[in-house]
Amino acid sequence: MMRSDQRRGNALGVLLLGCAVVWGAGCKKEQPQASAPVDAGVVAVAAVDAGVPDAGAVTTAKVAKPLRFSDVTLRPQNSITVMVTYTLTNPGTAQGRGDACLSLHDDQGAVIEVKRMGGITVKGGTTDTFEDRVSLGSTSWTQTRTVMLYTAGEYHCSNGVPAATSELLRLLPTGQPAPADAPAPRELQASQVADFEVSNVEVTQAGLSDDYNVTYTVKNVSDHRASGSGCLRAYLGKEDAPHLEESPVGDFSLAPGASETVKDSIVFDNDRNWDRVTVLRLFTSPYGCADDADTDNTGFKFTKPESIHAPEEGVEAEPVSYPEDETGMDSSDAYEPEEEANHEQQTTHGE
Structure with missing residues (x-):
């Protein structure tokens, strides 16, 4: 079957x-x-x-x-x-x-x-x-x-x-048997909000359409692999006011010290609210939008770009095609077999 x-x-x-x-x-x-x-x-x-x-x-x-x-x-x-x-x-x-x-x-x-x-x-x-x-x-x-x-x-x-x-x-990812000396599976260490550092946040709109996107760089600043996701929340600008809209924006799993450029679409329940919100915050945490904003996770705060508005009816975005091998990785996540072999040898000798 x-x-x-x-x-x-x-x-x-x-x-x-x-x-x-x-x-x-x-x-x-x-x-x-x-x-x-x-x-x-x-x-x-x-x-x-x-x-x-x-x-x-x-x-x-x-x-x-x-x-x-x-x-x-x-x-x-x-x-x-x-x-x-x-x-x-x-x-x-x-x-x-x-x-x-x-x-x-x-x-x-x-x-x-x-x-x-x-x-x-x-x-x-x-x-x-x-x-x-x-x-x-x-x-x-x-x-x-x-x-x-x-x-x-x-x-x-x-x-x-x-x-x-x-x-x-x-x-192995090829489907071949893993070698006997492959690193043993390790316990998954729980990720924390403090494991992630966010920079280079950019929000864009395709013309006057309802196609909104966010791009940001997230770095794992901890000493262990950390996994999480992003959440973009939108506010009217009043202090301590609850968010008006939120949207999940990307998942990531990063080795210690590695960074990744994430791009994802932004989906609001009501696109008309783009004309109302003035402040945006990007939160990164193990649980994304399931996490509440608090003093431990204040998010990356920035003003909504003046060019971003509610969409005009009847305006559609141009279709975007991405290459099949796009990974979104930067050089910090690059894989070099020789480097990995040297690292394993150093780890073995150091034990």
């Missing part, structure tokens, strides 16, 4: 990503039981049993006969969409149900993003094949060095490995 689901990331996805993922020590791989074998060389960790824990392995939920992934292909469609095809084998007798999950990891093993690929149902003793279309952050795939596939209960992907109901399958 082939199935294709299309999911678009949103503020909830970012909120779920901000949840802590607990990694622990795992156990020996369970022996295959009358099912299609796992791809040779793939790092897969079985459910906890009476075996001796493997050094550096990852603990999964206690499942007597966990589902197994095999025949996985990863096909990037562009910089923000990946098609994932995979086979799931259920060696047990009970029906396996829940969600298939995709976790992206950087060159240090840190979680970049966790995505719910789609719902799965596999009857006991059977094998089934699935295909999912996964939408990612604008620079997530370009930063990915390994991926991990697992299944979990419905809408429990963000709970991470402890919720896994399958073996863990680690691969």
Whole structure:
């Protein structure tokens, strides 16, 4: 059975990503039981049993006969969409149900993003094949060095490995087995408002149309990977007055010291309010517009440009096309294999 689901990331996805993922020590791989074998060389960790824990392995939920992934292909469609095809084998007798999950990891093993690929149902003793279309952050795939596939209960992907109901399958972005010396998955450290620094904010309008956009640069000033999203709020200009409009504007996941230029559209509930608002604030936080403005997150405040007005009826913006390989990354996120290898050697020698 082939199935294709299309999911678009949103503020909830970012909120779920901000949840802590607990990694622990795992156990020996369970022996295959009358099912299609796992791809040779793939790092897969079985459910906890009476075996001796493997050094550096990852603990999964206690499942007597966990589902197994095999025949996985990863096909990037562009910089923000990946098609994932995979086979799931259920060696047990009970029906396996829940969600298939995709976790992206950087060159240090840190979680970049966790995505719910789609719902799965596999009857006991059977094998089934699935295909999912996964939408990612604008620079997530370009930063990915390994991926991990697992299944979990419905809408429990963000709970991470402890919720896994399958073996863990680690691969390279090419779909090849991850090497044995690949950096082990690391615990996801919760992001904070103070992790982000915003600059170069610009709001534009395409002519007199209802096409509004914001461009800004966000930098991770912390010592750990930080993920979050932007929220643009509009005010009438009175002190302490609540915002009149707000719009989610971009998601990002950044390595320590990295920066990214984000561009996204601005959507107000009522475009006529563009003629009323005078002050704009761009907030960046782990939860985007789900976060309230407070003394810990005052936002990047600026005056609305005089050229920005409510749209004229009947005026449409010119269509804009973007190159397929656009990533929005700057030089701080550039990937150099030699540099990464040197960094890993230095880390190893320093331990």
